[in-house]
Amino acid sequence: MASLRNSFLEKLGKITKEKETLLCVGLDPALPAQRSKNVMSSDDRLEFMRRIILYVAPYTSAIKMNRQYVIGLTIDEIRQLNILVHQNNMLSIIDHKLGDIGSSNSSAVFWFKEEGFDAFTYNPFSGNVLEATKAAHSKELGIIVLTLMSNPEAHFQKTAIFNEKPLFHHITSLCNEAESDAVVIGATDNIVSKDVSEIRNILKHEAYALVPGIGAQGGNAKKILYHFGEKTLVNVGRSIIYSDFPEARAKEFQDKLNNQLKEVKAVKESLTTSSV
């Protein structure tokens, strides 16, 4: 395995172990003009983001910014935010859902690097998972591929059939072949333990799962923790960043995830023992 590939995953493994947290905070700053609830109290996206980064840092391994909320920020503004993220011993993921032809993907990867991110999310609908993973690793960036998503409207990822298997098997196989760094698996009820187990089995390498759908979307991370163990990064956004006490909420999620990890490990061990 190339050492470049592991740059993001090695750093992530080190940080999650040191800080004892599998929490990733989704930093999605919404203006009051955008919607009626879950909004910032002012129009200053940068100030809001800086404040949340500092609040959650002790309990958090990674910050995930969704591109749909940071459109219009300059390269330098985002770079300054990412410097703050790194100074506080966290990694930074741009949730861009990139998915384009090769030359356009390369352009995006160029700008992600300029912005100071460590990894980005990738949407496999346009194909090019292998090529995009290569482009990411050539810049020492991690790539996190949407595989089985949290919103029920994405059900065809499971019900569409490709080569006699569900579509998400095909996508996972591409991630396996490319040695992509992580897969996105939703925590909501439409995704069950068997799905997660199938994904884990197709991946021959030490990939992570990035898990959205906790908090506002009402999902549960246990089924992912059961199969991916410490190699799980759980994203929580709105329920932390728009809380009156983001610091306390982050700590709560850190503890909850650590307890859930302990629980599922105990269950796994008891299963192993009883089968001997």
Next chain:
Amino acid sequence: MASLRNSFLEKLGKITKEKETLLCVGLDPALPAQRSKNVMSSDDRLEFMRRIILYVAPYTSAIKMNRQYVIGLTIDEIRQLNILVHQNNMLSIIDHKLGDIGSSNSSAVFWFKEEGFDAFTYNPFSGNVLEATKAAHSKELGIIVLTLMSNPEAHFQKTAIFNEKPLFHHITSLCNEAESDAVVIGATDNIVSKDVSEIRNILKHEAYALVPGIGAQGGNAKKILYHFGEKTLVNVGRSIIYSDFPEARAKEFQDKLNNQLKEVKAVKESLTTSSV
């Protein structure tokens, strides 16, 4: 049909008729640091973009900016570009390939409007085509859904089966139900006339086809023109904007597409006549 929905399509129909051109220019400014060929001669993306907009305007109905090339430009910078596009009687599409959960999609739509775009591209992998179309139309924006793409690696759009039909049928049905404004259909050889005909037949409303894959990617637009007629918008990027004579190249493509449209219309008429 709601009048809002037709805001983008009505304007587009009016402009393509007035200017007699089905050409859309893909304005993707690449820095010399990004790659070895097809790059700007300087690092000034804005100046390059302004120049191309003015060069191609007489022969072009729409400008399509790919987000992967304009990351880091501010809302105001993009808005100024879009004012120039509108002053020159063209529409402006952001090729963002949005595809997220509902709240994040709404955030992106908010920013597209702030940036002054008329329409955006949508990636249906995360579902939410109906909801995203509604969000677009509530802001009087057009939505253009990736349906059958130009790059061969996206072949599972055709080979994956959902409800006993190819996946792109399912996506087209969602566009039909949502009354999305346009579908993206690639012009490359992996997509054949029968595919385009199937898409056209599933759509009950007057949707457009946006066609990439011409020029640098080597495709041919005739099969799309045959089925979508004047409701086709053909995107050409690199072969115009990085040419030494962008103005002349744009004119060439305008003429070529008009000739191809005439040809396919003649073929269609002769078929109708011979069947009588």
